[in-house]
Each structure stands twice: as C-alpha cells, then as structure tokens.
Amino acid sequence: xxxxxxxxxxxxxxxxxxxxxxxxxxxxxxxxxxxxxxxxxxxxxxxxxxxxxxxxxxxxxxxxxxxxxxxxxxxxxxxxxxxxxxxxxxxxxxxxxxxxxxxxxxxxxxxxxxxxxxxxxxxxxxxxxxxxxxxxxxxxxxxxxxxxxxxxxxxxxxxxxxxxxxxxxxxxxxxxxxxxxxxxxxxxxxxxxxxxxxxxxxxxxxxxxxxxxxxxxxxxxxxxxxxxxxxxxxxxxxxxxxxxxxxxxxxxxxxxxxxxxxxxxxxxxxxxxxxxxxxxxxxxxxxxxxxxxxxxxxxxxxxxxxxxxxxxxxxxxxxxxxxxxxxxxxxxxxxxxxxxxxxxxxxxxxxxxxxxxxxxxxxxxxxxxxxxxxxxxxxxxxxxxxxxxxxxxxxxxxxxxxxxxxxxxxxxxxxxxxxxxxxxxxxxxxxxxxxxxxxxxxxxxxxxxxxxxxxxxxxxxxxxxxxxxxxxxxxxxxxxxxxxxxxxxxxxxxxxxxxxxxxxxxxxx
Numbered sequence: 001x002x003x004x005x006x007x008x009x010x011x012x013x014x015x016x017x018x019x020x021x022x023x024x025x026x027x028x029x030x031x032x033x034x035x036x037x038x039x040x041x042x043x044x045x046x047x048x049x050x051x052x053x054x055x056x057x058x059x060x061x062x063x064x065x066x067x068x069x070x071x072x073x074x075x076x077x078x079x080x081x082x083x084x085x086x087x088x089x090x091x092x093x094x095x096x097x098x099x100x101x102x103x104x105x106x107x108x109x110x111x112x113x114x115x116x117x118x119x120x121x122x123x124x125x126x127x128x129x130x131x132x133x134x135x136x137x138x139x140x141x142x143x144x145x146x147x148x149x150x151x152x153x154x155x156x157x158x159x160x161x162x163x164x165x166x167x168x169x170x171x172x173x174x175x176x177x178x179x180x181x182x183x184x185x186x187x188x189x190x191x192x193x194x195x196x197x198x199x200x201x202x203x204x205x206x207x208x209x210x211x212x213x214x215x216x217x218x219x220x221x222x223x224x225x226x227x228x229x230x231x232x233x234x235x236x237x238x239x240x241x242x243x244x245x246x247x248x249x250x251x252x253x254x255x256x257x258x259x260x261x262x263x264x265x266x267x268x269x270x271x272x273x274x275x276x277x278x279x280x281x282x283x284x285x286x287x288x289x290x291x292x293x294x295x296x297x298x299x300x301x302x303x304x305x306x307x308x309x310x311x312x313x314x315x316x317x318x319x320x321x322x323x324x325x326x327x328x329x330x331x332x333x334x335x336x337x338x339x340x341x342x343x344x345x346x347x348x349x350x351x352x353x354x355x356x357x358x359x360x361x362x363x364x365x366x367x368x369x370x371x372x373x374x375x376x377x378x379x380x381x382x383x384x385x386x387x388x389x390x391x392x393x394x395x396x397x398x399x400x401x402x403x404x405x406x407x408x409x410x411x412x413x414x415x416x417x418x419x420x421x422x423x424x425x426x427x428x429x430x431x432x433x434x435x436x437x438x439x440x441x442x443x444x445x446x447x448x449x450x451x452x453x454x455x456x457x458x459x460x461x462x463x464x465x466x467x468x469x470x471x472x473x474x475x476x477x478x479x480x481x482x483x484x485x486x487x488x489x490x491x492x493x494x495x496x497x498x499x500x501x502x503x504x505x506x507x508x509x
Contacts, residue, residue: 014159018166023272025170030268031335033177033186034261039338041183043248043257044121046264047114048128048187050248052103052136053241064230065144069151078210085144086214087223092141099140103133116256128187135191138198145201152209161197168193232372239379243386243409244270244349247402250387254395263399265335266345269323273350277316277357301365302429309358309437310491316357317445318478320350325452326471329461341399348403352410355419358437362422374421382413440488444481451477 034042065088072080106113107129111122149158169190176185205211244267248260323330328343335342366372386409393401423430452474461467483492 014156014163018159018163019275021163022166022275025166026268026272027334029170029174033173034335036177037182037186039261040121040257041124042264043260044117044125044128045183045186046260046267047248047252047257048125048132050245051252052129052132053245064226064233065147066150068226069148073151079214082212082214083217083219084222084226085148085211086217087219088144088226089141089213090215091223091226092143096137096140100137103137107133114252116254117252121257124183127184131184131187131191135194139194142198142202145198145205148205148209148211149201152205154204154208157201157204161200164200165193165197168196232376235376236372236379239376239383242383243379244406246383246387247390247399247406250390250394250402251399254391255398255401259394259398262339262342263345263402265331265339265342266349266399266403269346270349273316273319273323273353274357276319277312277353298427299429301361302433305359305361305428306433306436308361309433310441310488311494312358312360313354313437313441314482314486314491316353317441317482318448318475320354321445321448321452321478322471322474323347323350325449325456325474326461326467329456329467333461333464333467345399345403348400348407352407352415355415356410359418359422359433362418362426362428365426365428369426371426374425375418378413378417378421381417382409385409385413441482441486444478444486447481447485448474448478 037045065084068084069081072078072084107126110126110129114122114125117125146158149155172189172193173186176189247263247267251260251263323346327346328340331339331343331346363375366375386405389405389408390402393404395401397404419430422428455470455474459466459470461470487495
C-alpha cells in the first residue's frame with residue numbers, strides 16, 4: 001500500500017494525465033461525435049444532462065463527509081466512522097426518494113416546459129430522460145464514496161477511476177457510433193460506465209477498508225452538524241450550476257436544440273480554461289492557514305495573493321488573449337462554420353476570468369476564516385441576475401442572449417461584488433492587489449493583442465497548419481514581451497528554476 005505522500009504525488013500525476021486526455025479527446029472527438037449524431041441530438045443530450053444536474057448533486061456533503069471521516073481517522077475512532085456513514089447513507093436515500101418523485105412529476109410536464117422542441121425531439125428527450133434519470137437515481141446514494149476515498153487517502157484509485165471512466169466512454173462511444181448507434185447509445189454508455197465505476201469504488205472500500213456501515217445509528221446533533229457545515233458549500237454549488245448550466249435549460253424553453261449545441265461549445269472551452277487555471281488550487285491552503293495565525297496576516301495574505309495571482313495571470317493571459325484573437329478561426333476549423341456564433345459565447349464566458357481566476361488565494365482565505373456566506377450570497381445574486389437577463393434576451397438572440405446574461409452577472413457580482421467584499425469586509429488590500437498584479441503586465445498584453453490582430457489581418461488561417469503557425473508566432477511574441485516588459489526579477493528566477501528542473505529530468509531520462 002502506498003503511503004500518504006506517494007498517494008498524493010501519484011494521484012496528482014494521474015489527475016494531470018486525465019486533464020490532458022480530456023482536453024485532447026474533447027478537441028478531436030467532440031466535432032466527430034456531433035457530426036455522427038447531429039447538432040439537434042447533441043443539443044438534446046446537453047439539455048438532458050444539464051437539466052438533471054440540478055436534481056442530482058451532493059449538496060456539499062461530499063466535502064463534509066471527507067472532513068469528518070479524516071478527523072475520526074486521526075483520532076482513531078472507527079465506530080464514529082461507521083455511525084456517520086450510516087447516518088449519511090439514510091439521509092441520501094431520503095433525498096433520493098424526493099428526487100424520484102420530482103423526476104416523475106417533471107416527466108409528465110416535459111411538453112409544457114420545453115415548448116421550443118419539436119414533437120420528434122420531445123419523444124427523443126423523454127427516452128434519454130428516462131435513461132439518464134434512472135442512472136442518476138442509482139448513482140445518487142453512492143455519492144459519499146468519493147468523500148470516503150479522500151478521507152482514507154486513496155487518491156490513486158479515485159483518479160484512476162476518473163481516467164478509466166473517460167477512456168471507457170470514448171472508446172465505447174466510438175465503437176457504437178461506427179456501428180450506427182446514435183443518441184441513445186451515448187446516454188446508455190455514460191450510464192453503464194458510471195455504474196461500473198461505482199461498483200469498483202464500492203468493492204474496493206468493502207475489501208480494503210475496515211468500514212462497516214451502522215444503519216441503525218441515529219443522531220440529530222450529528223446530522224445538524226453535517227447540514228450546518230455543508231450549507232454554504234451547498235448554496236455555492238447550486239448557484240454555480242444556475243449561473244452557466246441553466247443556460248441549456250433556458251434555451252430549451254425559448255430557443256431550441258441548435259442554440260443549445262452552439263452554447264455547449266462555449267461551455268466546453270470555458271471548462272478547459274477553468275480546469276487549467278485551477279491546477280494550482282488547494283496547494284496554498286496550508287500556507288494561508290498558517291498566515292492567518294500570524295500578526296499583520298492580512299498584509300502577508302495580500303502579498304501571497306499578488307504572487308500567485310501574477311503567476312495565474314501570466315499563464316492564463318496567453319490562453320485568453322489567444323482565444324480573443326484566434327478564437328473565431330479556431331471554432332470554424334474545429335467545429336465548422338455552423339458553430340461560428342460559439343466564438344462570441346466563448347468570449348463572454350471566459351473574459352471575466354481575467355480577474356476571477358487570479359483571486360483564488362482570497363477565496364481560500366474565506367474557507368480559512370469560515371466566511372463562505374459572503375461568496376454564497378454573491379453567487380446566488382449572480383445566478384438570479386443571469387437567469388433574468390437570459391430569459392429576456394435568449395428568445396431574440398439565442399445562445400448569445402444567455403452568454404450576455406452570464407457575462408453581465410459575473411462582472412457585476414463576481415468581479416465587482418466579490419472584490420468589494422474582499423476589500424471592505426475581509427479587509428484585504430484589493431487596490432494594491434490590482435496595481436501590483438496587473439500594472440506591469442498590461443503593456444505586454446496590449447502588444448500581444450495588437451500583434452495577434454495584425455497576424456489575423458495579413459495571414460488569415462484557412463488550414464490547420466497555417467493556424468498552428470500563427471499560434472506559435474503569437475506565443476513566442478507573448479513570452480518575449482512578458483519576459484522583458486512584465487516579469488519581476490524573482491518571477492524570472494522562478495521560471496528559470498522550473499525550466500532547469502524540467503531540462504534536468506528530461507536529460508536523466
């Protein structure tokens with residue numbers, strides 16, 4: 001059995017492999033799959049998965065279970081582990097019963113909800129809804145499994161299951177599509193692989209851990225603690241889903257499946273951007289926790305926020321600038337001219353990240369001081385505003401209408417609102433953060449944007465090779481301009497040390 005440190009390192013490595021695989025497969029497999037099943041059926045698939053995601057989520061209990069189990073393990077209290085799992089299992093089964101009733105009621109009103117779908121699309125939607133809904137009901141009671149694996153530090157198995165799931169779905173879907181199966185196979189294969197992964201996790205925990213779930217245990221006090229601890233995390237989770245994932249639902253009501261498919265491309269790219277930007281997440285929690293106990297901690301936390309924020313900004317700046325400049329050509333080369341509108345959706349979804357993705361230290365500090373309620377309230381406000389704007393604009397502008405709603409709500413609430421909270425309520429030095437994080441890099445960003453637009457004007461990309469050459473040229477220019485005009489001396493030393501370490505490892509191999 002691997003020790004804790006090895007589990008973390010190997011788990012992280014597998015996680016990065018899964019990220020890279022997911023991105024590569026997404027770019028290669030997604031356009032082919034959409035071509036095979038059609039834009040309308042792909043829109044239906046996105047609609048069903050987005051719609052069901054509101055009914056099936058762990059309400060923050062997964063993180064809560066991991067936290068409590070870790071504490072019980074550290075205190076060598078195995079009986080409390082069994083008792084808590086018995087309590088949470090019953091709680092999940094109760095929620096599952098309520099979800100079942102809700103899904104049955106909704107099924108009989110599908111025609112009244114999604115009025116923009118054609119009769120043929122409604123019939124397909126119902127079949128897909130039954131398959132995906134059935135899987136959701138089977139999988140929901142097993143959601144605590146990930147929390148248990150985290151608590152027992154079985155990171156390798158957790159990440160292996162993730163990559164097995166991704167690889168298995170892609171391989172089986174390619175086979176099914178080549179054999180002529182379409183939309184229903186896509187949903188059924190996702191469900192089958194999901195059940196298989198649940199079985200692997202459950203079998204492993206039953207054989208490799210001393211867990212014996214105590215279903216007879218009752219405790220209103222412990223249940224109250226679980227609900228209290230997970231409440232704000234749950235609110236944030238629900239609000240996050242309402243911000244972006246509700247867009248396909250709105251489009252299904254007022255626009256139709258083609259607009260859902262166009263919007264889904266924006267979700268894919270935004271998801272990749274978010275995944276890459278959050279690769280550093282979680283690494284700074286111990287450091288922030290340590291700083292919180294020190295004198296003048298807010299000044300030091302702001303310093304850390306600036307250092308990490310600048311690294312995020314430098315790394316993500318190239319990606320965001322590249323999408324602004326080359327995004328439309330990329331979408332057309334990748335998905336075809338029928339998805340050209342997706343470019344504007346992508347821009348509206350990712351541009352707020354130019355600020356929000358640099359402020360993860362501030363978010364981590366909210367966890368440390370247990371002030372998540374501020375973020376929860378802001379997220380709820382953003383979601384409500386986004387839904388209102390989307391319902392107003394989507395009937396006329398389709399996917400663009402929803403994207404405008406999300407952009408407006410994110411800028412007003414996540415950018416302006418959260419920075420007001422960080423500055424006035426949490427007392428972080430936000431004006432200093434923006435000055436020291438952005439000021440020295442603005443020149444390099446503006447220069448890179450200008451060069452990118454010039455490349456587009458003089459070298460329009462009609463082939464993937466020509467497009468790739470433009471990307472390489474702009475990337476080189478960005479690196480040079482940031483190095484000579486934007487980086488501080490300590491940042492140059494940091495990047496030099498990373499490059500030297502990578503070169504040494506490559507040489508040794």
